[in-house]
Amino acid sequence: MEEISVVGQVVGGKFGDIIIRQKSGSNLEIGDLMVSEENGSYLILQVFALEYGSQIQDKMQQMMSGVNLEQGIVDAQFFEPEFVNYVLARIKPLARVYKEKGEVKIPKSLPSFFNKLRLITKDDLKFLHKEKDSIFVGYIRSGSKVIKEAEVWLPSEDVFSHHVLIPATTGRGKSNLVKTILWHVLDSNKVGALVLDAHDEYFGRQGVGLKDHTRARENLVYYTPSNPPAGANRLTINLQSIRPEHFEGIVDFSDAQFQAIRSYFWKQRDTWLTTLMLTSPEAAEDRIAAATMGVIQRKLRLILGLVKDEEGHLVSKHEVFDSATKGFTTVDDIVKDIEQGKVVVLDTSRLGDEAELIVGNIIASKLFEKYKAYKATGELTRKPVATVVIEEAPRVIGVDVLTTKNDNIYSTIAKEGRKFKVGLTAITQLSSVIPRSILANMNTKIILGNEMKQEREAIISSASQDLSEDDKNIASLDKGEAIITSIFVPFAMPIKIPLFEDIVREKGVLTQSGKTKVF
Amino acid sequence: MSDIHLGFQKHEALQKIEQEVFERAMDQCISCKVDFILIPGDLFHVNIPEMRVQKFAFAKFRQIYDASIPVYVVYGSHDFSPVSNSVIDLLAEVGYITKVTKATSLDDGRIKLDFLVDEKTGVKIAGLSGLKVGKDREYYEKLDRESLEAESGFKIFLFHGGISEMKTESGMDGENMPLSLLPRNFDYYAGGHMHKFNSQNFDGYPRIVYPGALFAGYHSDLEDNAKGQKRGFVLVEFEDKIKNVEFVEIQNTHYKIIEVNAENRMAESVNKELQDKIREIDPAQQVVIIKVQGEMTKGKTADVDISAIRDELNQKGALVVNINKNQLTSKEYCITEAKGANKEEIENNVFTENIGQLRFEQKNLLGESGVQLAKKLLAGLIQQKLENEKTADYNARIKENAFGVLGIDTDAS
Numbered sequence: 001m002e003e004i005s006v007v008g009q010v011v012g013g014k015f016g017d018i019i020i021r022q023k024s025g026s027n028l029e030i031g032d033l034m035v036s037e038e039n040g041s042y043l044i045l046q047v048f049a050l051e052y053g054s055q056i057q058d059k060m061q062q063m064m065s066g067v068n069l070e071q072g073i074v075d076a077q078f079f080e081p082e083f084v085n086y087v088l089a090r091i092k093p094l095a096r097v098y099k100e101k102g103e104v105k106i107p108k109s110l111p112s113f114f115n116k117l118r119l120i121t122k123d124d125l126k127f128l129h130k131e132k133d134s135i136f137v138g139y140i141r142s143g144s145k146v147i148k149e150a151e152v153w154l155p156s157e158d159v160f161s162h163h164v165l166i167p168a169t170t171g172r173g174k175s176n177l178v179k180t181i182l183w184h185v186l187d188s189n190k191v192g193a194l195v196l197d198a199h200d201e202y203f204g205r206q207g208v209g210l211k212d213h214t215r216a217r218e219n220l221v222y223y224t225p226s227n228p229p230a231g232a233n234r235l236t237i238n239l240q241s242i243r244p245e246h247f248e249g250i251v252d253f254s255d256a257q258f259q260a261i262r263s264y265f266w267k268q269r270d271t272w273l274t275t276l277m278l279t280s281p282e283a284a285e286d287r288i289a290a291a292t293m294g295v296i297q298r299k300l301r302l303i304l305g306l307v308k309d310e311e312g313h314l315v316s317k318h319e320v321f322d323s324a325t326k327g328f329t330t331v332d333d334i335v336k337d338i339e340q341g342k343v344v345v346l347d348t349s350r351l352g353d354e355a356e357l358i359v360g361n362i363i364a365s366k367l368f369e370k371y372k373a374y375k376a377t378g379e380l381t382r383k384p385v386a387t388v389v390i391e392e393a394p395r396v397i398g399v400d401v402l403t404t405k406n407d408n409i410y411s412t413i414a415k416e417g418r419k420f421k422v423g424l425t426a427i428t429q430l431s432s433v434i435p436r437s438i439l440a441n442m443n444t445k446i447i448l449g450n451e452m453k454q455e456r457e458a459i460i461s462s463a464s465q466d467l468s469e470d471d472k473n474i475a476s477l478d479k480g481e482a483i484i485t486s487i488f489v490p491f492a493m494p495i496k497i498p499l500f501e502d503i504v505r506e507k508g509v510l511t512q513s514g515k516t517k518v519f
Numbered sequence: 520m521s522d523i524h525l526g527f528q529k530h531e532a533l534q535k536i537e538q539e540v541f542e543r544a545m546d547q548c549i550s551c552k553v554d555f556i557l558i559p560g561d562l563f564h565v566n567i568p569e570m571r572v573q574k575f576a577f578a579k580f581r582q583i584y585d586a587s588i589p590v591y592v593v594y595g596s597h598d599f600s601p602v603s604n605s606v607i608d609l610l611a612e613v614g615y616i617t618k619v620t621k622a623t624s625l626d627d628g629r630i631k632l633d634f635l636v637d638e639k640t641g642v643k644i645a646g647l648s649g650l651k652v653g654k655d656r657e658y659y660e661k662l663d664r665e666s667l668e669a670e671s672g673f674k675i676f677l678f679h680g681g682i683s684e685m686k687t688e689s690g691m692d693g694e695n696m697p698l699s700l701l702p703r704n705f706d707y708y709a710g711g712h713m714h715k716f717n718s719q720n721f722d723g724y725p726r727i728v729y730p731g732a733l734f735a736g737y738h739s740d741l742e743d744n745a746k747g748q749k750r751g752f753v754l755v756e757f758e759d760k761i762k763n764v765e766f767v768e769i770q771n772t773h774y775k776i777i778e779v780n781a782e783n784r785m786a787e788s789v790n791k792e793l794q795d796k797i798r799e800i801d802p803a804q805q806v807v808i809i810k811v812q813g814e815m816t817k818g819k820t821a822d823v824d825i826s827a828i829r830d831e832l833n834q835k836g837a838l839v840v841n842i843n844k845n846q847l848t849s850k851e852y853c854i855t856e857a858k859g860a861n862k863e864e865i866e867n868n869v870f871t872e873n874i875g876q877l878r879f880e881q882k883n884l885l886g887e888s889g890v891q892l893a894k895k896l897l898a899g900l901i902q903q904k905l906e907n908e909k910t911a912d913y914n915a916r917i918k919e920n921a922f923g924v925l926g927i928d929t930d931a932s
Contacts (some may be wrong), residue, residue: 231700240860
């Protein structure tokens with residue numbers, strides 16, 4: 001190793017908390033990756049804490065400072081300061097890479113004592129190569145330095161079927177990350193995705209977005225309730241597609257109210273919702289109390305935005321639900337697209353919270369039912385993995401929701417979707433309110449910056465790798481910086497997610513020029 | 520009117536009905552004194568149909584022309600001709616009909632559509648033909664929508680293609696496109712390609728109407744007819760706005776439909792039910808549709824005896840007997856769908872996944888050797904007829920190939 005590249009030397013500590021002395025002028029950062037060359041292999045280590053070290057006693061240092069500050073004239077200096085004062089970095093081993101085979105293993109031993117360490121380079125990360133049908137999430141980051149030659153690709157089928165959690169607070173780059181992931185999902189048909197886009201920000205109705213992908217025409221389907229841009233679909237779901245169970249775990253109905261709803265469904269089947277909404281509460285069937293009927297109608301009216309028009313027909317204020325002739329096949333069409341490995345983005349920005357979840361519930365339930373059937377018939381192996389991308393995930397998989405209401409499709413997918421190749425991609429600011437059993441099932445976590453200690457603790461305690469020393473590291477993650485912890489990566493990887501706009505500029509659709517042949 | 524599919528029917532009795540229905544619809548247009556007729560695609564089933572079809576079509580369009588009724592047409596996916604060599608072009612050339620699509624390619628890659636103006640009414644008409652798979656979408660995406668949408672006056676848009684938002688059944692797959700690809704702000708959208716009458720309005724699209732097939736353009740249309748699907752055309756009344764859209768039914772023929780559910784049954788019992796049901800009906804002068812579907816527990820699908828049923832119905836004077844066994848499978852042997860990255864892979868997967876169901880004494884027909892044999896046999900059988908090759912020579916060549924693959928000595932047989 002050239003002396004010039006050395007940044008520190010192992011001077012003590014224990015496994016998982018090794019102490020190195022920083023070479024003067026090196027300026028190590030939290031999160032920096034460094035390498036210790038060993039016999040036939042090398043260890044990749046990461047800085048998780050920095051502190052001062054000195055050969056001079058504290059009291060002496062304080063006295064010297066007093067001289068400098070109070071005397072005002074004398075500028076006292078240490079003799080050979082780089083020898084006496086220095087920085088100690090606490091580092092932990094992340095991986096051991098065997099040079100001959102290129103194997104990456106979890107380290108089980110310490111680096112050689114007094115070994116000199118250097119910062120990681122692209123050549124140390126050659127084991128990170130793109131495999132077939134993987135998705136790009138970012139570049140390896142060493143502290144705040146980005147190693148652009150070391151791209152991080154995750155095996156898409158495995159990652160999505162085993163659920164993905166993206167925990168972060170506002171402004172840390174969640175949307176940018178989700179767009180980057182979906183952009184690479186569009187590259188192939190190996191993963192189908194249902195994206196509930198509550199802010200209508202992924203498609204790129206204004207500005208750049210997924211629509212600019214070269215395969216968007218084949219692989220991207222966009223549904224929006226009103227004024228769809230050319231080529232997009234109108235999000236209209238016929239009320240006949242809604243079944244009572246779609247409200248379960250989402251809307252607070254009492255037992256009596258649910259019984260009344262089910263009773264209408266059994267009697268009226270497809271037209272149950274329209275009939276229920278158009279029946280006067282006093283004329284309710286099956287001895288349903290007028291008050292109960294009134295409450296159900298009011299709740300449904302508010303949630304689904306339904307109003308009765310002059311002719312007595314039910315119409316939806318936000319145009320998503322239709323009681324007449326439209327939207328009969330929307331749910332089936334969407335499920336079919338997902339089954340073909342397409343990304344289906346639903347603009348739910350005009351819907352209320354519950355209506356958005358119900359729309360997602362209707363589609364996800366159908367998708368899940370079909371995938372379960374495929375498993376039974378042996379066709380599942382030929383189907384692409386499906387993922388449901390949902391923001392503010394605690395709305396459906398939060399502790400309070402799951403303890404006070406029945407399971408909903410999202411929690412069902414989180415618990416047992418993996419068996420049927422259906423996964424959840426959950427985005428949240430509040431990981432702490434998601435039950436540990438579900439958090440532990442989310443086998444890939446892409447952790448963005450989070451200043452809330454409670455949230456960091458929830459993430460750290462459910463991570464696939466030991467992040468117990470990474471609390472400060474996570475707190476100090478800047479916008480676009482993340483740590484990937486997953487059963488599909490050899491160690492918790494610090495990454496920098498590129499700006500989505502840059503990806504589009506580099507790989508997006510080029511405007512075609514020249515005449516089109518017309519007939 | 521749309522999706523007339525002249526020339527689709529192969530059976531003489533159905534050909535007659537196809538012609539009669541077309542002629543009656545046109546006669547009704549003449550008697551109603553319509554201002555003009557719109558045909559948004561698939562007037563013919565192929566772009567150059569047989570002479571019989573051309574003959575009666577020309578005769579009828581001549582009558583329409585003599586009655587001073589303009590006919591505005593776009594190609595459909597069936598009668599499309601990229602080089603304008605079709606019967607539609609012949610009819611346009613002699614002036615009996617007018618092709619609506621007036622497309623020019625702009626330097627920036629966009630496609631500009633010009634309007635034509637109906638002389639009598641001043642209505643502005645534009646349209647785009649239905650193309651083959653996937654191509655329509657590209658054209659609509661490149662359309663210069665601004666000029667079309669900004670045009671003032673009463674406007675009609677003719678198009679041929681399925682609209683996703685107007686599907687009524689999940690089974691209606693294929694080349695549907697989102698409504699948003701159509702230019703907005705036309706007063707009336709005359710659509711073809713969807714074979715059932717459908718009239719709806721959407722924000723920015725005040726009236727989109729599919730009249731549906733006039734008689735039948737797919738085999739499933741006959742089945743739908745037998746189940747009560749009404750066929751006809753649409754009579755539209757308008758001034759500066761659409762006033763009324765009326766579906767005018769054109770009766771075609773009489774049907775009898777027999778449906779048998781073969782799920783979890785044996786071929787014998789299915790045959791018995793078919794025989795019983797046939798005896799209950801009077802098929803004379805009727806189009807009889809027989810549909811057998813479901814997964815049998817025992818027997819091959821070929822054990823459901825169709826020929827006997829057909830003979831019996833024909834003897835009783837059935838006009839046509841149409842038997843649909845497409846959805847009939849058997850647990851004993853059914854081919855499961857298989858996928859792959861390319862044709863070879865799909866073929867290989869189909870054979871590999873299904874060969875386990877076969878029970879033969881000849882071991883070389885089973886397992887991996889069976890798969891290889893099946894692949895070789897398929898490769899031999901799918902060879903195309905060569906240019907100028909006589910049919911007899913072609914048949915002999917294919918047979919020889921097949922026997923060769925199977926190792927059968929033709930001389931010995």
